[in-house]
Amino acid sequence: MKRNYIARRFQLGGTGLSLDTEALSKYKDIIDLSIGDTDFTTDEAIIAAAFRDAGLGHTHYGDPKGDPELISAVCRAWEEDFGQPLSGNHVLVSASSCLGMALTMLAILDPGDEVIVFSPYFAVYRSQIELAGGVCVDVPTYADENYAIDEARLRAAITPRTKAIIFNNPANPTGMSYDRDTLSMLARIAQEYDLLIAADEIYTTYLYEGDFCPIRTLPGMAERTITLNSFSKNYLMTGWRVGVIIAEPELLAVMNRINGALVYTAPSISQRAAIQALSMRRSIREKYISEYRDRIFYAADRIEKIPYLSLVRPKGTFYLFPGIEKTGLDEKQFCEALLERAHILVTPGTPFGVSGAGHFRIACTVGIEHLKIAFDRMEKLSF
Known part of the structure; x- marks a missing residue:
């Protein structure tokens, strides 16, 4: 059985x-x-920084929540880039944003809880939701509508079991990015139905029209947004396996406990490389x-x-x-x-x-x- x-x-x-x-x-x-x-x-400067720090002894277990210097650098960069203050207790360093999304689903879902995804979506989302005991609910977007997120279709998919929406911007695989009107609509619905937003924002530098706006920075969204960032794509560090989760401390505490049962902490050398990467963004x-x-x-x-x-x-x-x-x-x-x-x-x-x-x-x-x-x-x- x-x-x-x-x-x-x-x-x-x-x-x-x-x-x-x-x-x-x-x-x-x-x-x-x-x-x-x-x-x-x-970039060679990132590799050199990691090599230097390895020689200085950064080859051991670190703080499970992440290297304090990296967390400080993340907070500083976030405020400089998006104008929103961020404190260290809102940041958890993960061994990739892929693990970060899995930690998010494991932390927020009870068996049978539903998570809305906008199809086409990054294929691993479904596996991550189902592995946590949740139900993946597709809300389709269509090429003949320029992959716009339709509010009526979204509302029709919400049930009493809906716990969260995964929102990928810019989006894999379609290459779409979403404007402030779409972000405001999602924020309004999240607050109306008391939903969390898991914001997959790992392609933010690959944006070719306008400036990127994190959904977390919209009014009323900081406390209900779990932001997934990564060094893999934005900093060409796919093999280093280091990402960042930005969320409320209560949520991060649960994720950190789960993370401790899986990998304990992100690679120390990769985190040192990430500090250098942020300074060169x-x-x-x-x-x-x-x-x-x-x-x-x-x-x-x-x-x-x-x-x-x-x-x-x-x-x-x-x-x-x-x-x-x-x-x-x-x-x-x-x-x-x-x-x-x-x-x-x-x-x-x-x-x-x-x-x-x-x-x-x-x-x-x-x-x-x-x-x-x-x-x-x-x-x-x-x-």
Whole structure:
């Protein structure tokens, strides 16, 4: 009985986002546009700072809540960037924002509690919700509506068991970013129904229109927002595994207890690297993130010239989410055809929720010279 229960609990399905080593080994000229891992190596100054601090003895267990210097740097950067004071007891350092979201779900959900996600969404959300005993409720957004969040659909999804809304901005996989009107609508609904917002804000520097506004900074939202930040994407530190949770101290206390049963603390060396990264945040945006902006705009321009594809132009991240309705294929068939006929590896839209059907995700994590080869190959195909 216990074994069957465990099997049911983990029948969550693969995310479809893992590295396809079989496909990569099949063709020598494959172009991999499937995984959201930045292709730049972490800046040398960040690596040097971590190396220096390792030599100074930062190789031991640290404070379970996070390196005090890093927490102070996070608070200082938040106030400088967003104008909202932040104290250290509102910050918990986690071993990645992915773990941070899992800690959030484990901390706030009782069995049967519902969490609303806006589909298409980062595929792991569903697994994290279900692992905590919760129920993932898809509220679809659609390409023909520019992936706008519809208030009526959102309200219709709320029940007495709704505990939280996960809000990803800018969004993976669609590349959308949401304006202040959308944030204000979500804030109004969260307060009306007494809901928490789990704000996944890990792509904030990959924003190509306007300035980023954290939903936590809206009136009345600080006490009901759990903000997930990460050094992985904004600072090109995916392998360092360090993120930040910003929330009310009572919530963080529960998360810290759960975290203690899992990993105890984020890697000490990674946290020292993160301190250096925060001090360089503006130069990193200028040096690296501008390159992704050029890639995403180039890729969008190329896709718009391919007759069998459709696209809502992205406003952030380094992802595109083209539609394939003109091909007559489903997303899995199309991705298989793209691999076999053009040696291009992408991700089918199915893992991203109910609105992912009929789409596939491109991660622009190769240089423009490789993107050009990929789109030249795509242009030669017909369906």
